[in-house]
Amino acid sequence: MADLEQFRTDTRKWLSDNSPQSVRGLILALGxxxxxxxxxxxxxPDMKRxxxxxxxxxxxxxxxxxxxxxxxLSKAEAKIxxxxxAALKLPEPLSGFGLxxxxxxxxxxxxxxxxxxxxxxxxxxxxxxxxxxxxxxxxSDLASLQTKAVQHGDYFIINGQKxxxxxxxxxxxxxxxxxxxxxxxxxxxxxxxxxxxxTPGVETRPIKxxxxxxxxxxxxxxxxxxxxxxxxxxxxxxxxxxxxxxxHERSMIASAFGGGGKKRSMxxxxxxxxxxxxxxxxxxxxxxxxxxxxMDNLAFKLTADRSRDAAKAGRPPGPESSMFKIYGTxxxxxxxxxxxxxxxPHALGWxxxxxxxxxxxxxHDWLRSRxxxxxxxxxxxxxxxxxxxVLGLPD
Amino acid sequence: xxLVLTEDQELLAKTAADFVRQHSPVSRVRALRDANDPIGFSxxxxxxxxxxxxxxxxxxxxxxxAGMGLADLAVVLEALGRMLAPEPFLSTVLLAGELLSRAGSxxxxxxxxxxxxxxxxxxxxxxxxxxxxxxLRRVTTKAERQGQNYxxxxxxxxxxxxxxxxxxxxxARTAGGQNDARGITLxxxxxxxxxxxxxxQHRVDNRAAALLTLDGVKIGQDSIVGSLDGxxxxxxxxxxxxTIGLCAEMLGGMSQIFDDTxxxxxxxQQFGVLIGTFQGLQHRAARxxxxxxxxxxxxxxxxxxxxxxxxxxxxLVSLAKARCSDAYILAANEGVQMxxxxxxxxxxxxxxxxxxxxxxxxxxxxxxxxxxxxxxLHRY
Numbered sequence: 001m002a003d004l005e006q007f008r009t010d011t012r013k014w015l016s017d018n019s020p021q022s023v024r025g026l027i028l029a030l031g032x033x034x035x036x037x038x039x040x041x042x043x044x045p046d047m048k049r050x051x052x053x054x055x056x057x058x059x060x061x062x063x064x065x066x067x068x069x070x071x072x073l074s075k076a077e078a079k080i081x082x083x084x085x086a087a088l089k090l091p092e093p094l095s096g097f098g099l100x101x102x103x104x105x106x107x108x109x110x111x112x113x114x115x116x117x118x119x120x121x122x123x124x125x126x127x128x129x130x131x132x133x134x135x136x137x138x139x140s141d142l143a144s145l146q147t148k149a150v151q152h153g154d155y156f157i158i159n160g161q162k163x164x165x166x167x168x169x170x171x172x173x174x175x176x177x178x179x180x181x182x183x184x185x186x187x188x189x190x191x192x193x194x195x196x197x198x199t200p201g202v203e204t205r206p207i208k209x210x211x212x213x214x215x216x217x218x219x220x221x222x223x224x225x226x227x228x229x230x231x232x233x234x235x236x237x238x239x240x241x242x243x244x245x246x247x248h249e250r251s252m253i254a255s256a257f258g259g260g261g262k263k264r265s266m267x268x269x270x271x272x273x274x275x276x277x278x279x280x281x282x283x284x285x286x287x288x289x290x291x292x293x294x295m296d297n298l299a300f301k302l303t304a305d306r307s308r309d310a311a312k313a314g315r316p317p318g319p320e321s322s323m324f325k326i327y328g329t330x331x332x333x334x335x336x337x338x339x340x341x342x343x344x345p346h347a348l349g350w351x352x353x354x355x356x357x358x359x360x361x362x363x364h365d366w367l368r369s370r371x372x373x374x375x376x377x378x379x380x381x382x383x384x385x386x387x388x389x390v391l392g393l394p395d
Numbered sequence: 396x397x398l399v400l401t402e403d404q405e406l407l408a409k410t411a412a413d414f415v416r417q418h419s420p421v422s423r424v425r426a427l428r429d430a431n432d433p434i435g436f437s438x439x440x441x442x443x444x445x446x447x448x449x450x451x452x453x454x455x456x457x458x459x460x461a462g463m464g465l466a467d468l469a470v471v472l473e474a475l476g477r478m479l480a481p482e483p484f485l486s487t488v489l490l491a492g493e494l495l496s497r498a499g500s501x502x503x504x505x506x507x508x509x510x511x512x513x514x515x516x517x518x519x520x521x522x523x524x525x526x527x528x529x530x531l532r533r534v535t536t537k538a539e540r541q542g543q544n545y546x547x548x549x550x551x552x553x554x555x556x557x558x559x560x561x562x563x564x565x566x567a568r569t570a571g572g573q574n575d576a577r578g579i580t581l582x583x584x585x586x587x588x589x590x591x592x593x594x595x596q597h598r599v600d601n602r603a604a605a606l607l608t609l610d611g612v613k614i615g616q617d618s619i620v621g622s623l624d625g626x627x628x629x630x631x632x633x634x635x636x637x638t639i640g641l642c643a644e645m646l647g648g649m650s651q652i653f654d655d656t657x658x659x660x661x662x663x664q665q666f667g668v669l670i671g672t673f674q675g676l677q678h679r680a681a682r683x684x685x686x687x688x689x690x691x692x693x694x695x696x697x698x699x700x701x702x703x704x705x706x707x708x709x710x711l712v713s714l715a716k717a718r719c720s721d722a723y724i725l726a727a728n729e730g731v732q733m734x735x736x737x738x739x740x741x742x743x744x745x746x747x748x749x750x751x752x753x754x755x756x757x758x759x760x761x762x763x764x765x766x767x768x769x770x771x772l773h774r775y
Contacts, residue, residue, distance in 0.1 A: 323685050327685055383677065391677075394669045
């Protein structure tokens with residue numbers, strides 16, 4: 001414990017000495033932080049410097065082993081780092097699928113060579129990754145995917161189409177699922193492979209969403225040559241890797257929603273748009289919806305705490321990541337809808353005069369939130385997982 | 396605040412689960428109901444539970460207890476709640492015992508607390524009146540000063556375990572108007588005091604309850620628990636703490652009817668397949684699972700916050716009670732629905748949970764009442 005206290009003291013001092021003053025307390029909209037990659041843009045020069053000093057120390061990936069560029073911290077140390085960063089209101093130095101999805105997957109399934117090649121570049125923010133899973137005909141039924149990879153010597157030739165590839169147009173590499181054995185049972189003919197987006201035959205086209213933003217692309221693959229050594233785990237056993245990665249994805253989505261304390265409080269919104277009566281939200285029906293939402297949000301946060309505490313104490317994990325995915329995303333949708341109700345006609349702004357920036361953001365965030373229960377496995381798929389894997393209900 | 400059971404609590408939970416499985420299946424509750432006995436529980440079993448240390452968990456060690464916390468008692472209450480055990484934890488341990496522990500005079504503690512810890516005494520509180528709903532301030536029962544004594548008059552309803560109680564803590568008005576917090580005093584009244592009359596009440600959940608009529612009951616000043624006119628504050632604190640215990644019981648009940656329902660989905664066949672294969676049922680079961688998990692986290696947080704005297708503890712009580720009320724009702728309603736016709740029969744246990752779910756909901760405030768309280772505490 002004394003060691004941890006020393007670590008806290010040292011960390012506090014180092015962060016205070018090395019983090020640029022201007023990034024402290026910087027408010028970043030969803031998706032506005034550092035995502036890294038060859039095409040990286042930064043909200044400001046200090047955010048770039050912030051990434052560099054943190055990456056240098058391996059603290060963009062605090063718990064990854066040092067030999068791959070990570071921080072080599074224990075869970076307890078990483079928690080202290082997060083707490084000390086929060087105390088200085090420091091933003092994440094780096095975000096992205098490299099850190100949250102393919103990195104952990106490589107640590108679990110990658111060969112030594114694959115880890116050496118990819119992990120340090122993720123830590124330093126040099127390479128941005130995207131996910132090639134869904135296809136036009138394969139949404140919830142992901143295992144039915146048709147993108148074909150045929151082996152010729154040391155290469156696979158890949159043909160097909162991916163969809164909902166997050167920021168494919170800004171990414172450098174893609175981890176993807178391809179069909180390598182069309183005659184096998186659908187889960188058994190799939191391979192997990194890494195593709196450099198600069199390879200000839202890879203084309204991307206952004207998809208415009210109802211919210212007006214384009215966080216996803218269609219990705220077309222025509223005779224794309226990919227080295228066999230880019231296969232993760234084994235040929236035709238990609239489904240095992242895919243499922244493990246989906247777990248990381250669900251945890252990431254769940255942690256992005258619900259329980260968050262940084263957002264503007266619902267009471268502030270209500271005070272501004274609904275008004276107060278005797279110090280209380282003037283509309284009693286809305287007041288009850290707000291209380292219900294806030295209480296559910298707190299119960300969700302407590303459940304996440306409980307799951308973490310149980311893991312720390314070495315107890316078997318309680319509720320599964322599927323539950324956090326469902327509840328976290330639904331809470332976010334409820335929050336957005338409640339804010340719409342609170343803002344009333346002010347929530348109808350798309351752009352232009354007469355609406356504040358915050359109001360316009362609210363409108364767009366609400367529309368975007370409808371996708372939360374679809375992406376990363378729909379709520380219905382998560383309910384199937386709970387029913388079968390947690391409750392043991394029959395197929 | 397760590398939301399995880401300690402090793403001692405794990406052990407206690409296991410002991411309690413084993414004991415309940417062996418000595419207190421739901422069939423026992425059914426037999427007690429059918430016997431129509433106004434006592435409504437087993438004194439013998441109560442004594443055994445005391446020997447295991449359960450009735451003294453909250454009592455300070457100077458009075459024969461273990462001086463432990465609500466988080467410890469909660470694991471026992473959850474196990475008891477699974478099988479709907481009717482022993483008088485709520486009345487004796489969580490309400491009357493806690494009132495005496497926290498506000499009683501030394502003489503009152505010496506007289507009653509060791510008897511609770513040893514399982515020899517049953518105590519209860521008489522705080523509810525017709526139309527008082529969940530407001531502890533709505534007290535019309537009067538206590539009039541007469542020389543060195545007080546004369547109590549009024550009627551209390553649904554006094555839990557009234558027929559087995561050796562003494563009652565009665566809330567009565569000594570000053571103020573009908574809804575004032577100030578002017579309520581708590582009196583400790585022994586069962587054989589002249590002027591007390593008990594009439595059995597028959598509740599849907601078959602828990603022993605009685606109408607308590609007080610007709611000029613004469614008691615001395617030394618019967619006051621806590622301070623004159625200041626009873627509301629301690630009563631509301633104790634009721635809030637007892638609510639956590641009740642939530643633990645509810646958690647046990649909802650978990651059991653849920654487990655029973657899942658087991659049924661895995662054995663009942665229709666259309667030539669197990670009904671558990673139907674997605675319409677699977678998704679509802681999965682949602683119910685989530686609600687129970689969220690209820691559990693809330694109860695664990697409330698118990699630990701109360702034990703640590705965390706400033707947020709009363710707001711967490713409202714979170715836990717609102718969640719448990721909703722989740723228990725949902726689990727019981729879905730339990731009956733998914734069992735189909737058999738769930739509607741008296742022969743099946745599901746109905747017992749359905750009834751107990753409502754009885755616990757309407758004790759110490761339902762979900763709507765607690766959400767409103769939560770909103771007030773958080774300035775909404």
